[in-house]
Amino acid sequence: MPCANSRLEVLQVKKLAQAIRNNDANQLYKMLLYGVPGLLNLQDPLTGEAALHVAVRYNYDQLTGILLEQGADINLEAKEGVRPIMVAADYGHIQSLDTLLEKGAEVKSLDATGSNVLFYCLKSTNRHCVCIEKLLEAGADPNQVRSSDGFPVLLAACQAGESKAAEILLAKGASANSCIKKSGKTALMISSEAGHSECVRVLAHAGADLQAADSRGWTSAHYASQSRSFGVLTTLSGYRADFSVTSHPDHNTPLHLAASLPDQLTCKFLAQRGAPCSQENTEGLLAKQIALSLGSKAIGKDLKKLGDQQDKVLSGGNPKGYSEAWLVQLYDWIQVNKYDLYTQLKKVDVEGKGELSKPELINCLLEVGAPAEKDELENLLNLLTKNKDIPVPFKTFLQENKYLHFSYKISANDLTGKSQKGKKGKKGKKGGKKGKKLKIPFDIPITPKSGPRPDIPDHMILKEEYCSDPIRFPRDAPVSNPSQDDSHWYMPEPDKQYLNIYDAVKQADFVSLESALTRGIATTEIRDKFNKTPLMMACAHGRIDVVDWLLERGADVNAFDNFLWRPIHHASHAGHINIVQRLIESGADINTQTIHGGTSLMRAMESSKIDLVKLLLDRGAKTDLRNKSGKTALDIAYEWGDSDTLLVARGLIKEEKQEEKAGKGEKKGKKKEKKGKGKKEKGKKKGKGEDEDDAMPKLTPDQISVLAPKTNPPARLPTPMEKIDLLRHSLNPGNTITPGSTLPSVNKPPTAWGSRPPSTQEFLKRQQSLRESQGEDVVDFGEIRSPFTISIDARVKHMDTEDL
Structure with missing residues (x-):
């Protein structure tokens, strides 16, 4: 295996792989022309991949053709013996697979586990099914056995639940009864154990032996009962499986295994489909006795009833509610193949009336493989049509199933659909009014069903990581120009990591935040499920640098969450005086109230920050505002037991009142003089011709304003409906669902994978x-x-x- 050894060879192999990933043909030619000798087939020392493996993995068929023309080894093995054609089959790249097959790639080669290329195609996509067909046409062995565990290709497909792949393999010559030699487990047993009913149907339709047993004597029915696969049992019953087979040496039937779980639905189904209720195992136990020993009285009751029915049938009787075995098998077969059967019947119905004559319907059912004889089907149709020579509506025949007793139908066996007896719920009071439906007074963030990132929540942003060679470019000696850092050519590309935008705010990850704003993934007004913005989170956690960064990009300082908390409330509650000062300078409203009437001054009182209280009072915070409980900021300070804050607040408030009194001393003097005159005139008697209205002094508007009380009444809290209207007009639903269209201009990260730390x-x-x-x-x-x-x-x- 030509593996890169020297430092230069390793770097050039990585750079060649980078050029292929970028689909850069010009760079590829340059590397092959000026690179080290044999660069085309040199393999990465870690992964063992050569240039051809990378081109095939990215499905660049043009580059694949160029590499093959330049002399790339088409059968070069990477680690674990993986060849380029196996990579193409694993990813389902049809174009690259065609190119490799045209150039003569071997389809019978094996990897280190003994698997051929067909094992790499067992994926649930149509592309992989096309790859299987092409490989089988090229000569791949459909009965190849994996040497590591003895699994044939068909068993591996059934274990993975790939029914389409199994159907293609069976059509191309794979044995339906292929098995593992050590244990004797067939593909049908593997599918039954895994619960893949569609694979069981494909195998049974292809002629798999339903009565085959493994080394323990277990059949596919035993495995289906053990795994509670009701759909598999229905399929086996439709294809005439025998449920009375016993295992060895314990002589357990599938009914014994179902009773040992215990599973009432499976037990009832098996007993109705022919599993003997009177069969004993080696310990002398019936299935009913096993269920009763486990405390399942319902199973014991069902099996006793069905056992009596079986005894009457064996003695030649016809008990009530009994249906013949072939009718039950026909019903199960129709349930399994209903859609395929309906499609076939529609093809026969040329006129499109939805009806077929009796001979046409019988012939169609027999051609498809119905588990019944011709005379049995004739008697059944005569019974349904009352011996009349009329066409049969095949859709009704498939759906209604009037020929079978209700207890045998699958809907009757569905125990979850039974109505449970119990006490009825309490009714409301007679004549009582129903409560009104109130709308939630804020928008709920909703993940869109479609969009650029349907699988990633809106609040998750891509984390930008700095990736550089720490030996060549250490932290304390960075490069002067980012273009000089060529580490991304030689270092593996880091995996994508997503970060919660609120965690990025807490960590002051400006690079990831800038990247999210630049790409339009998020805005400065994005909200979480509590309608909190990033600015609120930064204020609550004391990130003054993030607050400045968000304010520069247009963050709303008066936005509020579901409790009407503004950023200034969060900052005051946490006691961050520098952030509160910055918010006030940016236009934050100091006296705004939350949904419970709290103000920023009250939050500052709770945080016991004297400097913050002084700042808010100096900037005009009102002390007479009351919360929902009717308490002012001084009451809050008194309740929290902070004597220093309470004394400072009282002193500042007292100074403000003294200044107000000093500025209005003249008006108060005039007021006292007029009050004295009124007292003197009060002792005089009224004249006879004098009216009471004339006796009272007439006040001018100026005098009325002087006599009016100087203190304003407490501010009224908004009503619930006013709060809802306020929330509706202020919240923008677009911010909670999709990012905004206009974004501030930010700089991109200066390097390939993040900014310099x-x-x-x-x-x-x-x-x-x-x-x-x-x-x-x-x-x-x-x-x-x-x-x-x-x-x-x-x-x-x-x-x-x-x-x-």
Whole structure:
């Protein structure tokens, strides 16, 4: 095996593979012309792949032809003996497979496990089925046995559930009774054990022996009963399988195995289809006794009833509810082949009336392989038509099944469909009104059914990773120009990793965020299931750098989540004064209230940050706003037991009130004078001609304004309907479903797989700044507590040290 050994050979092999992956024919010619001798067939030391393997894997049939013309070895083996034709078959690349077959690739070659190329085609796509047909036409052996485990190709296809591949192999000469020599398990047993009813139907239709037994005496019916494969049992019954066969040395029938599970549906089905209820095993136990020993009284009851029915039939009687065995087999066969049979009958019905005469219907059923004799079908049709010579509607014949007792039908055996007896649910009060259906007052993020990434949620973005050679380009000595870093030519391409956009915000992964915005995968207003934006997440976790980055790109500072929390509420709740200051400078509303009436000042009181409280009061935060419980910010501070914050807040509020009083001293003096005059005139008696209205002093509008109370009444909270209207008009449903159409211009990552990581000094500087703002526990040990909890714990610890 010509493997690359030297450093130069390894690098050129990787660069040649990169040119093939890029479908660059010009670069391919240059590498072959100026590369090391024998580069065309040199193999990668790790994977063992040569240039031809890579071209076939990417289905570049043009490059495959070029490589073969230049002298590439068409039968070159990689690791595990994999050849290029096996790679093409594994991926289902029909074009590359045709090219290799035209150039004479061997189809009978084996890999290290003894598998030929057909084993690589056992995939559930139409392309792989086409590859199987082409390989069989080219001479591949349909009965090839894998030397590692003794599996023939047909058994491997049945084990994987590939019924189409099994049908093609059987049509091209594969033996329907092929088996593993050591255990004697046939393809039918493998399919029955795995529960692949379609593979069982294909094998039974091809003539597989339904009564074949393995080394333990187990038949396909035993394996189907053991695996509770009801569909497989129906197929076996339709093709006249014998359910009375016993294994050795324990002499168990399929009914014994079903009773040992215990499975009521399978037991009833087997007993109706001919499994003897009176058969004993070597321990002298009936199937009924096995079920009763396991506590299944329902199975014991069914088997006793069906056992009595079998005894009456053996004695020549005709018990009630009994149908003959051939009728039951015909019914099961129709259920298994219903769609194929209906298609065949429509072809015979040339006139398209949906009806056929009795001889036409009988001949069609016998040609397809119905498990009945001609005279039996004639008697059945005469019974259905009441001996009248009229055409038979074949669709009704296939669907209604009037010739069979109801208890034998598959719908009657479906135990899950029975109505369960029990107490009825309680009814509502008589005359009571039904509750109104309220709309959710915010948009719910919905994953679109179609789009560019239907399988990836909107909040998952591609993680951009920096991939460079750490030996040639260390962290502390980066290249001056990104184009000088050619590591991506020689290093394996990293696998794609997806990152939650909110984790990227917490980690300040600007490169991944920029990439997501550039590609239109996300916007700055994307929302999670709680309607939180990335700006809210950055504010809650104290990422001032991410806050600045989002604000530069147009993030909405007044957006709110499902509880009407704005970014300023999250920042105040976590106690980040620098972020609150930045939000206020960007136009955030200080006095906006949440759905429960909370303000940013109340959240600051809860966080026990004195500087933050001072900042909000200096910027005009209102102290008379009340929450849903009727409490102000001072009440919140009193409840949280922070005396320092309470004293500072009271002092600042008192200073504000004193300033207001000093500015309005003159007006209050006038007010006192007028009140004194009114008291003097109050003692005088009214004249006879004087009216009471004339006795009261008439006030001018200016005087009324002076006498009006100076304090504003508490602000009224919005009603629930007003909140819903507010949410409807402010939320944009497009942000919760698909990214917006307009995006800010950002720079792309300067390298192929990500941006340059920070140097050691830059990293330590950034970590130190985070320690100063968030604490050492949060930064160094990956704190899982919320910022608000961390702030409260630090406050409690500080108060404990003061007491000591």
